[in-house]
Amino acid sequence: MIRLGYACSNTQLPSAAGTCRLKNATEEAILNLSRRNLSALKQILLWNRQNGIGLYRISSETIPFGSHPVNRLPWRRLLKPEFSELGRLIRKFKLRVSMHPGQYTVLNSIRETVVAASIAELEYHAELLDALSPDAAHKIILHLGGAYGDKKSATERFIRNFEKLSPSAKKRLVIENDEKNYTVADALSAAREIRVPVVLDVFHHRCNPSLQKQGLLRILELVATTWQPQDGPQKIHYSDQKKGGPPGSHSDSIDAAGFKRFYRCIRHLPLDIMLEVKDKEQSVLKLYRRIPTLDLKNNQQHKFQAFCRTP
DNA sequence: CCGCGTCAAGTTCAT
DNA sequence: ATGAACTTGACGCGG
Numbered sequence A: 001m002i003r004l005g006y007a008c009s010n011t012q013l014p015s016a017a018g019t020c021r022l023k024n025a026t027e028e029a030i031l032n033l034s035r036r037n038l039s040a041l042k043q044i045l046l047w048n049r050q051n052g053i054g055l056y057r058i059s060s061e062t063i064p065f066g067s068h069p070v071n072r073l074p075w076r077r078l079l080k081p082e083f084s085e086l087g088r089l090i091r092k093f094k095l096r097v098s099m100h101p102g103q104y105t106v107l108n109s110i111r112e113t114v115v116a117a118s119i120a121e122l123e124y125h126a127e128l129l130d131a132l133s134p135d136a137a138h139k140i141i142l143h144l145g146g147a148y149g150d151k152k153s154a155t156e157r158f159i160r161n162f163e164k165l166s167p168s169a170k171k172r173l174v175i176e177n178d179e180k181n182y183t184v185a186d187a188l189s190a191a192r193e194i195r196v197p198v199v200l201d202v203f204h205h206r207c208n209p210s211l212q213k214q215g216l217l218r219i220l221e222l223v224a225t226t227w228q229p230q231d232g233p234q235k236i237h238y239s240d241q242k243k244g245g246p247p248g249s250h251s252d253s254i255d256a257a258g259f260k261r262f263y264r265c266i267r268h269l270p271l272d273i274m275l276e277v278k279d280k281e282q283s284v285l286k287l288y289r290r291i292p293t294l295d296l297k298n299n300q301q302h303k304f305q306a307f308c309r310t311p
Numbered sequence B: 001c002c003g004c005g006t007c008a009a010g011t012t013c014a015t
Numbered sequence C: 001a002t003g004a005a006c007t008t009g010a011c012g013c014g015g
Helices: A027-050 A080-092 A112-132 A151-162 A167-172 A184-194 A202-207 A216-224 A256-266 A281-290 A301-305
Strands: A002-007 A055-057 A096-099 A139-143 A173-176 A198-201 A234-238 A271-275
Touching: A002 A281, A027 A055, A027 A080, A055 A271, A080 A112, A096 A112, A112 A139, A112 A151, A112 A167, A139 A167, A139 A234, A151 A184, A167 A173, A173 A184, A184 A198, A184 A216, A198 A202, A198 A216, A202 A216, A202 A234, A216 A234, A216 A256, A256 A281, A271 A281
Parallel strands: A002 A055, A002 A271, A055 A096, A096 A139, A139 A173, A173 A198, A198 A234, A234 A271
Antiparallel strands: none
16 A cells, blocks of 8 residues: 655645744744644645545644744643644544654764754654654654764764654654665664664665665565554655756656656555655646556545554 | 845755 | 755845
8 A cells, every 4th residue: 555745835725834034033923933834734634635645744844943942932832722633633534744854953963062953853843743643653754964974983973862862752763865975775774773764765765876786675675674563654755856957856746657667566565655846746646647546535545544553 | 015035054065 | 165955945125
């Protein structure tokens, strides 16, 4: 059973990532923006449900300056009704959500201030997901970080700093291979040490390959061993190279023919596939048209519900 | 009112 | 040394 999802925004609906400039970041502005973002998030999740989309990445900007000292709001308490309603929605419709901190979250930095800010950012992500659901299948996906010319000691630093995270952040953390520094093999060896799952980014893997004796299916199997029952179904990321763009940049839309070839190889697996493209939900709908069995509206929901843990 | 330069934050790589 | 690119738009100032 395959499910598709998209990241952070819907091209047809109001943004759920409204923010403001630091100099305007009063508590009132932050609270208003947070309310607006949670309301927009609700509309997106409802839209997803109506359109048979069970997977979605929540924007890191949902609570503006979520981990920044300027934000001293007890936002989780103030917005408890909103979070409860969203949580009910997610449970009722068996939706799966995730988050993906941006490039400034570098848990293995050589600078202590950067590590501290990264831990704060990860704790913010964990707290937001906790406010929605205690289910550990709602993940925080992170890259290993910088290489600093010495991946071995950089990875050791990542592992040391991971140990400083709260239980909630730890149970949600997943590491992803990247297009420059850390291959799938690198991510797997780090993940085995700290017992977290790995998200295989198929496109990054093509840019920055490893385990070249193994086919993609065998690599998916290897990565699958890092996912435990409480982690939910294995997740992967899928995107295409932007034509004429710099290597590693994401295309505007998913190439349906290419995806169809990929799908034929993996359709027997229980995978949640996050598409990373500019046109967001449009690519999901396009693939639903090309591959109707993917459309959850055409599917018996209980099939994939069996793979979802109920909290 | 609109367009486009800028935005909290880090790291890497090209020029 | 400087700046673009990567997750990504959206803010909001200046004309």
